[in-house]
Amino acid sequence: DQQVKQNSPSLSVQEGRISILNCDYTNSMFDYFLWYKKYPAEGPTFLISISSIKDKNEDGRFTVFLNKSAKHLSLHIVPSQPGDSAVYFCAASAPGNQFYFGTGTSLTVIP
Amino acid sequence: DAGVIQSPRHEVTEMGQEVTLRCKPISGHNSLFWYRQTMMRGLELLIYFNNNVPIDDSGMPEDRFSAKMPNASFSTLKIQPSEPRDSAVYFCASSSGGSYNSPLHFGNGTRLTVT
Secondary structure, eight states: OOSEEOOOSEEEEETTSOEEEEEEEOOTTOOEEEEEEEOTTSOOEEEEEEETTOSEEEETTEEEEEETTTTEEEEEESSOOGGGOEEEEEEEEOTTSOEEEOOOEEEEEEO | OOOOEEEOSEEEEOTTOOEEEEEEOOTTOOEEEEEEEETTTEEEEEEEEETTEEEEOTTOOSTTEEEEEEETTEEEEEESSOOGGGOEEEEEEEESTTOTTSOOEEOOOEEEEEO
């Protein structure tokens, strides 16, 4: 059973616009959330994280929002660039537990 | 730092053969994870080690899969005998501190094809 879900397998966005990637989770014990970016033939690389004591974390063009009541997090990329085209995975963990990953969303930024 | 190093990058083998995947974690990291990526299930955790000790192997599909970590700088994932449904990309990752809130650092993966 998938505890972390990314319901959009793919997303296309024009360069310069905002990209919004969504992620839902089912386990209310999760309190640490991460986003990873993956290029073809490479391993996922850590992008940004957020703990449950916050509802927003920003790093340059990337912002992660957490809505604990809805068990939902999102990644905003503004402005989107062609180099952002990749597969994005969200992940979640709870104390003393492993990381659970979603199935990924493939983002294409159109020049 | 060289990052997490996995070998081989690609492995093609016939059904029934033994396959061994190798991983060198980042120096100083004390947690090591093996993941498998498939289209249907995304990244699935197979097993993870903390200080070279297996902590959770509940994700190992069946007895055909085994993993070892003989020392802090090396781990193997073995499949014996291999089957076509084992075809996937296998990732190794490491983290520092052994804490659940330390980001994982992934290797570039081994693409396994079993014919």
